[in-house]
Amino acid sequence: MSTIVEVKDLRKQYNPPDGVTAVRGVSFAIRQGEIFSLLGPNGAGKSTTISMLSCLLTPTSGDAIIDGHSIRQDPKQVKQVIGVVPQEIALYDTISARENLEFWGKMYGLSGDKLKERVTEVLNIAGLIERANEKVATFSGGMKRRINIAVGLLHNPKVLYMDEPTVGIDPQSRRRILDTVQELNDQGLTVLYTTHYMEEAEELSDRIGIIDHGKLIAVGTQDELTEMIGQYDTVQLDVGESTEANGTLVSHLAGLPGVHQADGEGESVMVQAEDANQVLPRILQTVAEHGRSIRRIEIKEPNLEAVFLHLTGRALRD
Amino acid sequence: MKILTIAWKDTTIRFRDRNALILMVLAPLVLSAIIGSAFGGFWNGSDPVPFDAIPVLLINQDDGEMGQQFEEILTSDALGDLLAVTVMADETAAREQVQRGEARAAIVIPDGFSEAVSGDVAETAESPALVQFYADPSATVTPNIVRGVVTQIVNGFNSAAISSEVTVAQLTAEAATLGPALADLGTVLQAEMQSRFNEGQPVVISLNDVPVGETEETADISPFAFFAPSMGILFLMFSMMDGTRSILEEEQEGTLSRLISTPTSHLEIILGKIGGVFLTGGLQFVVFVAASALIFQLNWGNSLLGLAMLTLAVVLSLTSLGALIAAFARNASQAGILGTVVTLVFAALGGTFVPAQNFPPFLQELSKITVTRWALDGFTDLTVYGLGAADVVLETAVLFGLSLIFVALALWQFQRRLAK
C-alpha cells in the first residue's frame, strides 16, 4: 500500500520564543486506505498536529506531504484533498443543517446539482436527513457532532482528519459515529483519527501512534505495540487512600516475585505481572499487610492502556 | 464567488436574528420618533413651523418703480408669516446687524435696478443689476429660505411669468422639506408674481450672494429631518460594530478555522466577512429610510443619487471602521466594548445628539475627525436643506477616503492575524 500522508519531524512552538512547544518533532506515515489513530492524553499535542496537517498552523519546523503536496508549499492543494472534522463543533447554530452543509460545500468549491447531491448524501450518512431543515441550535450534542463530521465529507476527500469526534456525547451517538468511520474506511477513505479513548483506538485503528508531551513515543499495530511491553497482565487495584501516602506499598508490590512493575496513581495501583492469577494472592496479602482495604480490583490483558503506562509511567486517563 | 457566499451567509444569519433586527431597524425608528416629537411633533403635519418672522433687512437704493415693486413683494402680507422685513438705508449697518446675528440676511437692491429691468441698459451685459444678498454663513436653514424667496423674486423679474412656474415648483418642493407651512409658499409667490408681470423680460439681474461674518448661531433644524438620519447612523454604527465583531466570534467558535481549512484564501474570507457586514448595513439603512418615509412621511431629500451615494459611503466607512476595530481587538468581547465606546464618542462628538453646528468652534473642528460628523453633514444637507447630489460630494469623498484607509489597515492586520 502506498503512503498518502508523510509527516516529517513536525514541530510547533506557540508564541515563540517563550511559548509552549506543543509538538516536538513528530514523524509518521499513513498508508492509503488505513485508519491511523493518534492516541494521547489531554494536551499531548494531537490537535496541534492536526492543525498543522490542515494548514491552519504553520509548523515551526518540519513538513508533511499529503497526497504529494507539501503543507508548507501548496496548502491550497492539500486543502482540496483533506476533509477536516475539528474537535470543537464548528457550525452555524442559527441556520439549518442543510444550509450549513450547502455553505460549507460551496466553500469546498461545490455548486449546483453536485452540491445538492452531496449534501443529501452526507445527510444520509449522518442519519439526519429528516431533520435537515431544522436549526442546528435545536440539535443534541450527538447530532451536532454528526453534522460536524458530515461537513468534512462533502467534497469527497481522500484523507479525513477526525479530531476526537466522540468527545462528550452519549454512547449511542458514539456507537453510530464509530460505525460510520468504519464504513467510510471500508469504502476506501483514509482516516487520521485522534482520541484519548484507548477502546476507540483499539477498535478502529489499523495502526496507532501514541503521543505524549508532543512526542510520538510509539507507532505500530495494536499487536506490535502490546508486544513491545511483553505479555504482561495488568492488575488494577483501588485502595481507598491516595498512594502518595503509601509509596512503600507500591515498592513492596513491585518487589514481589512474578511482578514486573508497579505504579501508583491517585487511589489506584497498577501492577504488571506475567500471570495475574498467579500473583494475585500475594498482592492481596501485601495490601492487607499495609493495612489497606481493596475497594475494587480488575485484571486486564495487555492493552494500549498498559502500553501507555509502560512507556510513560502514567495512566492514559486522569 | 466565495466572497459573496460568505457575505450572503452572514447577511442571512443577521436578518434572521430578531434581536439584531430590533437593533437595526426598530430602535432607530422608535428613538427618532421619540426625540423628534419631543422637539416638536412633525409627523401630524399640522404643527407650526419653527420658521416664522425671519428677521431680514432690506436696503432699497433704487429710486425707480421696479425697486419699489421688489420691496412690495418682499414685504407683502403673503410673505408676512415668514419674513419680518425691516427696510433701512445704511448698507454697512445692515451688514453689521447680520454679522451680529440680529438679522439672518440683508438684501440690497442696487441703484439703477429699474433701468436694468426695464431693458434700458440691457445690452450692457457687463453691468447687470446686481441684487446683493448678505447672509451669515454659519447660519444654516433660515438664510436658505430667505435666499430661496429672493431668488424667486429675482427670477420673476428676469423671466417674468414664463419661467416662474418652473422655479416656483422648485421652491415648493424645497419648502416642503422645511415644513408644511412653507409648502404653499410657492403658490403664494406665483400669484404675487403673475399679478405684476405679463411679459418676458431680458435676463439682466443676478443675485450676488455674499457671506458675512463668522458669528456663531444656533441652527434651526427640523427635528425629525435631523434626528432620523442621526439615529439611523447611530444604530447603523452599532450594528456594523456588531457585524464586524462576528469575525472574532467565528474565531472563538472555531468556524473561522474551519473556513481556513477549506480551499479558500485568507483574503477571500476576510473580504467575505467584511462584505457581509457591508451588505447588511446597506439593507438595514435602505429599510430604515423606506420605513421612516412610509411611517413618518420623512422626506429624505430630493436627490435619490445623492442619497444613494451618501448611503454607500456611510455604510462603507462604518463597516471598515468596525473591521479596523475588530482587527486590532484581542477578542470579541474587547471588540464589543471598544466598538461601543467608539460609537458613542463618535456619536456625541459627531453631533448625533446635539447638532455639531451648536458646538464651540474648536469642537466643531474636532468633530470632523469622526465619520459620524461627515455622515450627518451629508444627510442633513439632503434631508434638512433639501440639497442635491453635488452638495454631498465632499462628504461622500471624505467618507470613501476614510474607508480606504480603514479597510487597508484592517486587511493588513487580519492577514497577519490569520497567518499563525
Ligand SMILES: Nc1ncnc2c1ncn2[C@@H]1O[C@H](COP(=O)(O)OP(=O)(O)OP(=O)(O)O)[C@@H](O)[C@H]1O
Ligand atoms: N493556541 C494555543 N496557544 C498556546 N498554547 C496552545 C494553543 N493551543 C494549544 N496549546 C498548548 O499546546 C499543548 C498541546 O495542545 P493540543 O490542543 O494540541 O493537545 P491535544 O492533544 O489536542 O489535547 P486535547 O485532548 O485536550 O484536545 C497544550 O499544552 C496546550 O495548552
Ligand SMILES: [Mg+2]
Ligand atoms: Mg485536542
